[in-house]
Amino acid sequence: MKEIRIVSPSGMLGYGFPKESFDRAFDQKIDGIVVDAGSTDAGPHKLGAGVSIVSERAVKKDLEIMLAQGIPNKIPTIIGSAGGAGAKQHVEDTLAILKEIIHEQNYEAKIAVIWADFEKDYIIDALDDNRITPLSNNIPDLTKEAVQETASIVAQMGHEPILEALQGGADIIVCGRAYDPSPFAAIGIYHGMDEGLSYHLGKILECGALCAEPGTTKDSILGTIYSDSFTVESLNPERKCTKTSVAAHTFYEKEHPYLLNGPGFQLDLSNCSFTEKSLGVVEVKGSTYVETEKHLVKLEGARKTSYRAFVIAGIRDPLLLANLEKVEKEVKKQVKNYYVEVPETEYEINFYYYGKNAVLGDKEPEIFQGHEVGVLFEVLAKTQELANALCATLRSTYLHYGYEGRKSTAGNLAFPFAPSDVTFGPVYQFSVYHLLEVTDNPFRIEWLEVGSND
Amino acid sequence: MTKLYEYAKVLRSKNAGPFEVTLDILFEEKEKYDHVKQSGILTKERIARLYHIEVSDIHHFVFFDQALGIKITMARDISSGSAGDRDVYGAQQHAPLMNIDIDEE
Numbered sequence: 001m002k003e004i005r006i007v008s009p010s011g012m013l014g015y016g017f018p019k020e021s022f023d024r025a026f027d028q029k030i031d032g033i034v035v036d037a038g039s040t041d042a043g044p045h046k047l048g049a050g051v052s053i054v055s056e057r058a059v060k061k062d063l064e065i066m067l068a069q070g071i072p073n074k075i076p077t078i079i080g081s082a083g084g085a086g087a088k089q090h091v092e093d094t095l096a097i098l099k100e101i102i103h104e105q106n107y108e109a110k111i112a113v114i115w116a117d118f119e120k121d122y123i124i125d126a127l128d129d130n131r132i133t134p135l136s137n138n139i140p141d142l143t144k145e146a147v148q149e150t151a152s153i154v155a156q157m158g159h160e161p162i163l164e165a166l167q168g169g170a171d172i173i174v175c176g177r178a179y180d181p182s183p184f185a186a187i188g189i190y191h192g193m194d195e196g197l198s199y200h201l202g203k204i205l206e207c208g209a210l211c212a213e214p215g216t217t218k219d220s221i222l223g224t225i226y227s228d229s230f231t232v233e234s235l236n237p238e239r240k241c242t243k244t245s246v247a248a249h250t251f252y253e254k255e256h257p258y259l260l261n262g263p264g265f266q267l268d269l270s271n272c273s274f275t276e277k278s279l280g281v282v283e284v285k286g287s288t289y290v291e292t293e294k295h296l297v298k299l300e301g302a303r304k305t306s307y308r309a310f311v312i313a314g315i316r317d318p319l320l321l322a323n324l325e326k327v328e329k330e331v332k333k334q335v336k337n338y339y340v341e342v343p344e345t346e347y348e349i350n351f352y353y354y355g356k357n358a359v360l361g362d363k364e365p366e367i368f369q370g371h372e373v374g375v376l377f378e379v380l381a382k383t384q385e386l387a388n389a390l391c392a393t394l395r396s397t398y399l400h401y402g403y404e405g406r407k408s409t410a411g412n413l414a415f416p417f418a419p420s421d422v423t424f425g426p427v428y429q430f431s432v433y434h435l436l437e438v439t440d441n442p443f444r445i446e447w448l449e450v451g452s453n454d
Numbered sequence: 455m456t457k458l459y460e461y462a463k464v465l466r467s468k469n470a471g472p473f474e475v476t477l478d479i480l481f482e483e484k485e486k487y488d489h490v491k492q493s494g495i496l497t498k499e500r501i502a503r504l505y506h507i508e509v510s511d512i513h514h515f516v517f518f519d520q521a522l523g524i525k526i527t528m529a530r531d532i533s534s535g536s537a538g539d540r541d542v543y544g545a546q547q548h549a550p551l552m553n554i555d556i557d558e559e
Contacts, residue, residue, distance in 0.1 A: 040472050043535020043542045136513060138529040139473050244482070247521040248464065251478045255470040255527040257518035272520060306537055350538065359546050363506050380537050429536040430472045 004191045004225045006032045006184055006201070007235070009066055011208030011217025013037035013079060014054025019065050021209075021220040021236040026069050032187035033070050035062070036180050036206040037094070038081020040300065040430070041253070048151055048302035048428030050089035060097050064105075067098075067172075071107045076166060078173040078183040080206070085300075086177030087152040088117050094174055099450055108451030109172050112165035115444050116154045116176025118299070123147050123436075131437040135298065139433055146303065146431045153301035153432055158263035159198075161443040162186035168447070176443075177300065179262050180206040184223070193225045199267050200287035201230045203260065204249055211249035212239035229285045231277060243274040246282040264295040294437050301432030306348070307384040308424035309391035311377040313413035319405055320412055321373060324353060327403045327412075334401075335394050347381040347390055375413070380427060391421050459552035461486055467548035470527055472534035474513060475544040477501075477551060480523040487522040495556055501526055504550045 007025040010017040013035045042053050052059075070077035083090020091113060102109055124144055126132050132142050147153070154177035163186050165173045175183055181202030188198030201223045204211050209219035212234040220235040232241050250269055251257050258269040268288040277283040315321060328351045335349065354374035357364035377394055381387035399413050406412075459465050464480035479496075481487035490496060502509045507528060514527040532538045541547060 040534070041469055041543050043539075044472065044533075045535060135471065136473055136529065138511070244480075244522065248478075248480045248523060250521055251480065251518070251523055251525055253468045253470055253476065255474055255476055256514050257516050257521065257523060257525045274520060308537075348537065352540065359540055360549065361540055363550065365504070365550050427537050430533050433471065433473060433533075 001226065002191070002193075004031045004188055004193055005029065006034055006187050006205060006223045006225075007220060008184070008205035008208055008223070009033070009035055009062065009220045011036065011206065011210055012039070012054065013062055014052070014058040015208075015218050016058060016062060017208065017218055017220050018236060022065055023069065024235045025220065025222050026073065030069075030073070030075050031191060033066050033075055033077045034080065034184045034187060034205065035066065035078070036080045036183070038084055038086050038177060038180070042084075044302035044428040044430045047085035047087060047154070047300060048304060049426065050087060050152070052084040052090065052093065054084070056093070056097060059094070060101065063097060064101055067101055067105070067107065071105075071109060071171065074171070076170060076173065076187070078162065078175065078186070080175050080178040080180060080183035082174050082176060085154065086116050086175065087154050088115065088176075089152075091115065091174055091176050098172065098174070102450045106452065108449075110170055111172045111174060111448040111450055112168060112170035113446045113448065114157060114161045114165060114173065114175045115446065116157055116178070118153045118155060118442070120147050120150075120153070123153055123299070126436055132299070132434050135433050135435055142432060142434050147301075149303040150301035150431045151303065153299055155297040155299050155436060155442065156182075156263055157297070157443045158182050158265075159186040159189050160441055161445060163190055165445055166190040168445070179298070181262070188225045194228070194289070195265070196267060196287040196289035197225055197230045197284075199262065199289060200269060200272070200284060201225060201232070203267070204232055204246065207249070207252065209234055209236065209239055210252065211246050212241045213245045214239060215245065229283050231281050231283050233281045240280040241282045243276050243282055246284065247272075247274040263297045265292055266290045295439070296435040296437055297442070299432050299434050299436050300430065302428040303431040304426045305429045306380040306382065306427045307387045308427050309379045309384070309387040310422050310424060311391060311395045311415075311420050313375055313377075313415050313420065315373045315375055315412065316371070316414060317408050317412065318371065319407060320403065321371070323403055323405075324356070324373070327398070327401060330403070331394065331398045331401050334397050335390060338393055339390065342386065347379060347386060349390070349394060350378040350380070352376040352378065384423060384425070388421065388423055395420060456556050457552060458554040458556055461490070461556050465548055465551060467544055467546065469534050469544040473530055474527050475530055475547050476525060476527040477548055478523060478525055479551070480521065482522070484522060490524070490556060491517050493556070495554060495558065496524060501528070
């Protein structure tokens with residue numbers, strides 16, 4: 001009976017994982033080492049600014065452990081959504097780390113790089129052809145103006161280009177932005193296994209050991225695909241997969257519990273069964289892959305909207321705590337009057353009261369009754385210089401503001417740090433989060449031979 | 455009086471993409487899941503009231519028997535990480551659900 005085994009070292013490249021857990025997988029034949037490196041969870045900044053939220057040092061540590069098994073054992077190693085957002089800069093940064101390891105360890109490797117970037121002209125042509133639609137009804141239609149203002153646009157690839165890279169004999173595959181489960185699914189599909197099982201397993205493995213108990217993204221997990229089922233099991237004896245932990249994971253960070261939309265297909269998990277085959281080994285059956293009529297891929301893009309400066313301070317005076325909203329209004333007005341020459345459309349001032357309603361805002365159901373509040377003053381402006389100037393005035397105005405009934409005439413704020421004002425830099429927004437209809441594979445593969453004689 | 459957070463095994467929120475937040479309520483025992491499912495304590499209307507949103511802002515409200523879980527997905531007012539967002543990962547938006555009384559008629 002054919003069995004295809006895939007090991008996922010962790011839920012995110014650069015999060016770290018116990019080497020012993022990962023190495024334990026290789027007591028048996030492994031067909032693929034796959035790790036997800038991307039997510040939109042941390043907001044649009046990574047994609048907009050071309051940066052990562054994990055350190056190069058941590059990515060290198062993780063990759064060293066993975067390649068020490070992958071290269072000598074000739075097991076394909078795949079990185080999904082390289083660098084956090086999978087745009088050109090992110091892929092290049094990941095390649096630089098890989099090359100460093102390959103040279104240091106005297107490896108030789110055939111690398112397939114799958115780019116996920118899209119030219120603005122391509123997107124504008126697609127807009128003209130009515131091939132772009134918003135992903136949900138609270139997302140505005142995409143405009144040419146938004147496309148022009150967006151620094152880089154990527155799309156989530158499916159398994160197809162990754163399959164091509166595997167067929168081409170790649171030792172390492174670096175994917176630009178990918179649908180998280182696709183790099184995992186590609187291994188199963190390459191070996192002729194069922195698409196539905198391959199994708200459902202990919203959906204579970206992409207989070208590392210989060211489907212086990214206790215769950216974590218920072219540990220390794222093993223998936224095995226059979227002809228009509230797959231199994232998952234923890235590679236760390238301190239964690240166990242149970243039928244509810246695996247079934248419940250199907251819920252995680254998706255809009256629907258059993259209908260998952262991927263590039264060119266929908267995964268229907270409504271008839272899945274979850275059973276414990278043996279202690280800690282959960283068997284899943286019934287995952288169904290349904291090809292969609294149109295092949296839709298998800299586009300992502302981020303644009304710069306403003307620059308931010310902020311201050312964090314504490315308020316302990318009960319007389320001020322009783323008047324926060326009133327004082328906020330009066331201080332904002334004073335700042336506005338001071339900068340009368342600056343159009344109001346060029347900046348925005350926001351107050352967040354930690355301890356009162358900073359997390360939920362207007363949705364906070366609890367009545368405030370604390371004795372201390374952390375206040376975050378945020379200034380957003382057209383330029384960093386303007387944000388910093390407004391922030392300094394806002395801070396000094398609030399510090400010394402003589403509100404009605406005040407007794408503490410020496411100052412209203414307790415600053416934890418000196419200096420108090422923090423220059424944040426640019427603020428981004430997801431300006432593109434739309435579906436693109438494609439007929440041909442838009443993801444280009446580039447081949448590199450790295451090692452000994454390059 | 456038993457509150458939902460005492461009754462559920464998992465009660466969490468998280469982004470489902472940058473424009474939606476999804477609430478997951480998962481149970482350890484089938485009896486508890488069935489009780490909440492059948493009692494009608496949780497409805498789209500109740501969630502809309504609790505979160506000060508329109509019923510149409512709730513994109514999915516689904517019971518999934520195999521996983522003993524309920525999923526509620528709603529539109530975000532402000533997309534993740536944009537100016538004005540208060541919870542980039544959407545990870546603390548479940549709190550208003552916690553005190554729902556599951557014994558109420």
